[in-house]
Amino acid sequence: MLTLFHTLVAIHIVFGAVGLVSFWIPVLGKKGNRNHRLWGKIFARTILAAGSVALLLSICTLIDPLGTHPHLKDPVFVRGTFGVMMFYLAILTINLAWYGLQTIKNKANHAANRRGLNLALQPILVVAAFACAIEGVLIGQYLMVGMSIIGFATAGTNLFFMLNPSPGPKVYLMEHVKAIVGAGISVYTA
Numbered sequence: 001m002l003t004l005f006h007t008l009v010a011i012h013i014v015f016g017a018v019g020l021v022s023f024w025i026p027v028l029g030k031k032g033n034r035n036h037r038l039w040g041k042i043f044a045r046t047i048l049a050a051g052s053v054a055l056l057l058s059i060c061t062l063i064d065p066l067g068t069h070p071h072l073k074d075p076v077f078v079r080g081t082f083g084v085m086m087f088y089l090a091i092l093t094i095n096l097a098w099y100g101l102q103t104i105k106n107k108a109n110h111a112a113n114r115r116g117l118n119l120a121l122q123p124i125l126v127v128a129a130f131a132c133a134i135e136g137v138l139i140g141q142y143l144m145v146g147m148s149i150i151g152f153a154t155a156g157t158n159l160f161f162m163l164n165p166s167p168g169p170k171v172y173l174m175e176h177v178k179a180i181v182g183a184g185i186s187v188y189t190a
Contacts, residue, residue, distance in 0.1 A: 001060060001063070001064045001067040001068060002067060002068065002070065004060065005057065005060050005061075005067075005068045008053055008056050008057050008060065009057065011053050012050055012053040012054060012057060015046045015047075015049040015050035015053060016046075016047075016050045016187060016190065018042070018046040019043055019046040019047045019050055019187050020187055020188065022039050022042045022043040022046060023043050023184045023187065025039035025043075026039045026040040026043065026180075027181075027184070040180070041101075043180070043183075043184075044097045044098075044100060044101045044180065044183070047093060047094075047097040047183050047186075047187060048094055048097050048098060050093070050187070051090045051091075051093040051094040051097065052090070052094065054086060054089070054090035054093070054190075055087060055090040055091070055094075057082075057086060057090075058082070058083050058084075058086035058087035058090060059083075059087070061078065061079065061082045061083040061086065062079060062083040062084070062087070065078035065079040065082070065083060066078065068082070069082060076139055077139060077141070080135045080136070080138070080139040080141060080144070081139075081141060081144070084131055084132055084135040084144075085132050085135070085136075085141075085144050085147065087128060087131075087132075088128040088129060088131065088132035088147070088148065088151060089147070089186065089190070091121070091124060091125050091128045091151075092125060092128070092129075092150065092151050092154060092186060093183055093186040093187070093190075094121065095121045095122070095124075095125045095154060095155070095158070096154065096179045096180070096182040096183040096186060097179070097180070097183040098117060098118060098121060099118060099121070099158055099175070099179045100175075100176050100178075100179030100180040100182075100183060102118045103161075103172045103173075103175045103176040103179065104172070104176050106172070107172045107173075110166070110167060110172070113161070113162045114162050114163065118162070119162065122155045122158055122159050122162070123155070125151050125154060125155045126151065126152065126155045128151060129148040129149075129150075129151030129152050129155070130148065132144050132145075132147060132148040132151070133145045133148035136148070154182065157178070158175075158179075161175050
C-alpha cells in the first residue's frame with residue numbers, strides 16, 4: 001500500500017505543480033484571449049487530475065491509515081484528517097474546477113449547467129462537507145467543521161446560479177471567476 005500511496009503522491013504533486021504555475025497566466029493576462037483560454041483549460045484540467053488523485057490518496061488512507069502514514073501513531077487522527085477531510089477537499093476542488101469550466105462552456109445555454117456531473121457534484125459536495133464536519137466533531141478537530149462551511153457555501157451558491165431560470169447576462173462570468181479563483185485557493189492551500 002505504501003508504494004502505491006507514494007506513487008500517487010508523486011503524481012498528485014506533478015499535476016498540482018503544473019496547476020500552481022498555470023493558474024497565474026490567465027489571472028494576470030488579458031481576459032478572454034487565446035492565451036487565457038488555453039492556460040485556463042490547462043489549469044482546470046490539471047486541477048481536476050490532482051483532485052482525482054487526491055480522492056485516491058484519501059481512499060488509501062481510509063483503508064489503511066497507518067500503512068499510508070507510518071510516521072504517525074494515531075489512526076483515528078490520520079483517518080479523519082488525511083482520509084475524511086482530504087476526501088472532502090478533493091471533491092471541493094474538483095467541484096470548483098469543473099463548475100468553473102462549465103459556466104464558461106454553457107454561457108449561451110444556461111440550462112446545460114443543470115445537467116450531468118455539474119449538477120451531481122453539488123449534493124456530493126454537501127454530503128462530503130457534512131461527513132467532514134461530523135468527523136471533525138467526533139475526533140475533536142474543529143477546524144474540519146470550519147472547513148466544511150466552504151463546501152456548504154460552494155454548493156449553495158452554485159445551485160443558486162444553476163437553478164436560476166434566467167440569470168443576468170454576465171452572471172456566468174462572476175460564477176466562473178468565483179469557481180476558478182476558489183480552485184486556485186484550494187491548490188495554494190494544499
